[in-house]
Amino acid sequence: MRYSAARLLWEGLKGHKGWGRAWRDPEPKPSYDVVIIGGGGHGLATAHYLSKVYGVRDVAVLEKGWIGGGNVGRNTTIIRSNYLLDGNEPFYEFSMKLWENLEQDLNYNAMVSQRGIMNLIHTDAQRDAFRRRGNAMRLYGAGSELLDADQVRKEVPFLNFDNARFPIKGALVQRRGGTVRHDAVAWGYARSADQHGVDIIQNCEVTGFRIENGKVLGIETTRGYIGAGKVGVAVAGNSSRVMAKAGMRLPIESHVLQAFVSEGLKPVIPGVITFGAGHFYVSQSDKGGLVFGGDIDGYNTYAQRGNMPVVEDVAEGGVALMPIIGRARLLRMWGGIMDMSMDGSPFIDKTHIDGLYFNGGWCYGGFKATPASGYAFAHLLATDTPHDTATAYRLDRFRSGAMIDEKGMGAQPNLH
Numbered sequence: 001m002r003y004s005a006a007r008l009l010w011e012g013l014k015g016h017k018g019w020g021r022a023w024r025d026p027e028p029k030p031s032y033d034v035v036i037i038g039g040g041g042h043g044l045a046t047a048h049y050l051s052k053v054y055g056v057r058d059v060a061v062l063e064k065g066w067i068g069g070g071n072v073g074r075n076t077t078i079i080r081s082n083y084l085l086d087g088n089e090p091f092y093e094f095s096m097k098l099w100e101n102l103e104q105d106l107n108y109n110a111m112v113s114q115r116g117i118m119n120l121i122h123t124d125a126q127r128d129a130f131r132r133r134g135n136a137m138r139l140y141g142a143g144s145e146l147l148d149a150d151q152v153r154k155e156v157p158f159l160n161f162d163n164a165r166f167p168i169k170g171a172l173v174q175r176r177g178g179t180v181r182h183d184a185v186a187w188g189y190a191r192s193a194d195q196h197g198v199d200i201i202q203n204c205e206v207t208g209f210r211i212e213n214g215k216v217l218g219i220e221t222t223r224g225y226i227g228a229g230k231v232g233v234a235v236a237g238n239s240s241r242v243m244a245k246a247g248m249r250l251p252i253e254s255h256v257l258q259a260f261v262s263e264g265l266k267p268v269i270p271g272v273i274t275f276g277a278g279h280f281y282v283s284q285s286d287k288g289g290l291v292f293g294g295d296i297d298g299y300n301t302y303a304q305r306g307n308m309p310v311v312e313d314v315a316e317g318g319v320a321l322m323p324i325i326g327r328a329r330l331l332r333m334w335g336g337i338m339d340m341s342m343d344g345s346p347f348i349d350k351t352h353i354d355g356l357y358f359n360g361g362w363c364y365g366g367f368k369a370t371p372a373s374g375y376a377f378a379h380l381l382a383t384d385t386p387h388d389t390a391t392a393y394r395l396d397r398f399r400s401g402a403m404i405d406e407k408g409m410g411a412q413p414n415l416h
């Protein structure tokens with residue numbers, strides 16, 4: 001069924017009784033050409049591009065829980081392509097271009113809203129660094145603007161400009177950044193992949209790999225053995241656990257990241273704002289809630305709930321930046337497991353095991369990468385060569401020294 005305004009009107013007149021399922025609920029087949037483990041944004045996007053762009057249709061996505069139950073449905077929905085390094089910027093700009101056409105591509109309303117992202121500047125040194133980043137963005141056609149304090153004040157007058165410790169001196173702005181309705185991304189990709197023949201199998205946990213003579217033959221699951229020509233792993237926060245079942249150890253640590261939403265308020269925040277002197281970022285949802293977050297909890301865990309010290313830290317950042325937030329009541333908070341890599345950049349690569357491919361290490365920023373990650377992983381699975389925008393995301397980069405340390409922080413997951 002194609003979704004359209006005419007269809008909405010027609011179904012409305014019939015009491016909304018004619019809508020079909022958005023995707024099937026098939027039983028797993030004995031084998032597939034390609035099996036993707038993980039029904040998050042990246043796994044589903046991979047299935048969509050693999051089937052639609054590369055014509056590989058004998059594909060299954062195996063999800064241990066339900067579609068959208070992982071980080072794709074837990075994030076703060078921010079998209080942007082404001083990176084500095086050559087290994088990253090073309091990839092994230094490719095992702096931004098895919099976001100810009102996503103709803104037409106999927107025939108699904110993902111509420112892509114390019115309301116802009118503003119990274120605040122608090123010191124002269126930070127202005128220099130952001131000017132450099134802005135120039136790198138312009139070189140790749142991502143667009144950027146450097147605002148002074150008066151220009152920022154005009155757009156967001158409610159910020160605490162004259163805070164004695166963190167005065168606001170300007171901002172780097174990407175007008176094409178913004179937010180996207182996160183779970184709609186999962187549902188839109190799932191629906192489209194299903195329409196192109198992909199089997200989406202929920203409640204199916206992968207428990208092991210069958211590997212013989214250095215080649216993967218299939219996987220063991222809670223719903224039985226499934227043979228596979230190729231296996232792509234895209235399980236985000238569970239990357240180390242799943243790849244350990246294939247005998248691999250990754251340069252990844254898992255940490256919990258929390259997010260918060262306030263009660264619904266009248267429109268106050270025009271786009272996304274990030275604090276430059278602490279870890280705090282905020283936007284406003286279409287329902288009016290202020291959606292915000294901060295740092296990871298800072299200890300290794302696979303639990304999807306965080307602790308109070310980070311709640312306090314995020315609240316401090318929020319109040320320092322925009323004191324009015326102190327009047328808003330918190331409605332909900334939750335956590336998701338982040339696969340933090342040691343240089344803050346991801347992996348989209350083949351492994352040393354024939355037929356086994358890995359996609360992960362997305363840290364805080366994997367939601368905005370979803371379209372390009374899916375496209376590049378599909379390209380790798382279909383052609384056995386890396387996509388042009390993802391050649392740097394190799395698993396051996398720590399051995400070769402070709403790290404992509406966007407912030408120059410070294411191997412400190414919480415600082416990326």
Ligand SMILES: Cc1cc2nc3c(=O)[nH]c(=O)nc-3n(C[C@H](O)[C@H](O)[C@H](O)COP(=O)(O)OP(=O)(O)OC[C@H]3O[C@@H](n4cnc5c(N)ncnc54)[C@H](O)[C@@H]3O)c2cc1C
Nearest residue numbers: 038040041042064070071072075076078206336366367368
């Ligand atoms: C609170 C929070 C805020 C964030 N904010 C942003 C943001 O604003 N912008 C941004 O760009 N990024 C953000 N992120 C990061 C982003 O959400 C993630 O990097 C990205 O969603 C990870 O990819 P995914 O969607 O494929 O992950 P997931 O949705 O987590 O998908 C992985 C799936 O694999 C499944 N799985 C795991 N193990 C198995 C197994 N053994 N068998 C079968 N299935 C398995 C899981 O159940 C899960 O559904 C945020 C994350 C969190 C938690």
